Amino acid sequence: MGGMDLGRWYFEKLKRKLGDGNQTKFWDHAWVGGEPLKVSFPRLYHLSNNREATVGESGRWEGGSWVWELKWRRDIREREREAVSSLTSIIANFCPSAGIKDGWEWTEAADGKYTTKSAYDVIKSRRNENTHHTADNWRVAAVWKTPAPHKSAVTAWRLLRNRLLTCDNLRKRGVLLREEDQVCQQCNDQEETGSHLFTTCAKAQEIWDEIQKWCGINMARPASTAMHWEMFSHCGKNKKVRRLLQMIWIGCVWMLWKKRNERIFEGKESVVGDFIQEIKARTWGWNRTFGVVDIDMNFVSWSSNDLISRLV
Numbered sequence: 001m002g003g004m005d006l007g008r009w010y011f012e013k014l015k016r017k018l019g020d021g022n023q024t025k026f027w028d029h030a031w032v033g034g035e036p037l038k039v040s041f042p043r044l045y046h047l048s049n050n051r052e053a054t055v056g057e058s059g060r061w062e063g064g065s066w067v068w069e070l071k072w073r074r075d076i077r078e079r080e081r082e083a084v085s086s087l088t089s090i091i092a093n094f095c096p097s098a099g100i101k102d103g104w105e106w107t108e109a110a111d112g113k114y115t116t117k118s119a120y121d122v123i124k125s126r127r128n129e130n131t132h133h134t135a136d137n138w139r140v141a142a143v144w145k146t147p148a149p150h151k152s153a154v155t156a157w158r159l160l161r162n163r164l165l166t167c168d169n170l171r172k173r174g175v176l177l178r179e180e181d182q183v184c185q186q187c188n189d190q191e192e193t194g195s196h197l198f199t200t201c202a203k204a205q206e207i208w209d210e211i212q213k214w215c216g217i218n219m220a221r222p223a224s225t226a227m228h229w230e231m232f233s234h235c236g237k238n239k240k241v242r243r244l245l246q247m248i249w250i251g252c253v254w255m256l257w258k259k260r261n262e263r264i265f266e267g268k269e270s271v272v273g274d275f276i277q278e279i280k281a282r283t284w285g286w287n288r289t290f291g292v293v294d295i296d297m298n299f300v301s302w303s304s305n306d307l308i309s310r311l312v
């Protein structure tokens with residue numbers, strides 16, 4: 001998982017809060033990495049022999065040290081090994097503390113609550129450790145400043161850092177894929193890379209054309225995802241509108257990734273019209289919750305074409 005480095009810094013902020021693990025569900029609760037493990041590792045969740053296990057039941061003490069024991073319904077296959085080793089290295093940093101009740105907090109924020117802003121500060125303070133730059137840091141950093149939900153910001157962030165597990169990245173990590181599995185499942189034509197899947201693929205372009213019509217922006221076709229992010233944001237005339245466009249962009253990227261996974265893992269196909277409706281509804285909800293622009297705008301007004309022309 002591209003989340004490995006995320007996992008490392010999350011755990012550093014969380015580890016002291018780990019109790020005996022008896023009230024925390026291993027797969028269901030967000031006890032590591034900011035989201036439930038069943039969300040980060042859906043395939044492994046399905047493979048688990050005990051999806052209901054608590055953290056405390058997922059290992060045992062052996063001569064004073066904690067040993068994780070995850071049981072699977074069958075043998076782990078070659079293509080699942082990457083995920084297993086990511087999961088293992090994330091949880092290897094945790095061990096339950098006997099006699100202490102579970103009660104985790106995000107220690108970075110003053111009130112103990114996890115916030116995107118505090119996560120961003122951690123990333124910022126550790127940026128020098130990152131060696132692979134695909135877009136300038138400050139540009140990518142804007143991802144954390146939009147009101148998009150954390151999970152979608154994480155997807156966009158990974159994408160912009162070229163850390164999403166698209167086929168090309170899987171191959172770079174030594175995961176062997178059959179030739180037919182490397183082809184973009186949207187168009188069945190080209191190799192699946194981040195820039196292809198989200199930006200240059202004909203199917204992705206079809207979606208972006210609709211999104212642009214909705215937002216009321218006009219721009220040239222970008223050649224890469226980093227360029228796309230940049231160009232799309234800059235169609236906003238002021239900071240507020242730019243932030244709104246960034247939120248929409250993140251929402252789209254997150255949904256494209258979600259649909260891509262549903263297509264591959266569940267064989268579900270989605271229709272462009274439904275996709276557009278869903279993204280309009282979701283982003284309307286996000287805006288109502290986190291308020292970038294006028295939150296009293298009704299859904300009809302929000303979802304009509306030329307959205308940004310109605311914003312001051």
Ligand SMILES: [Zn+2]
Pocket residue numbers: 184185186187188189190196197201202203
């Ligand atoms: Zn394609």
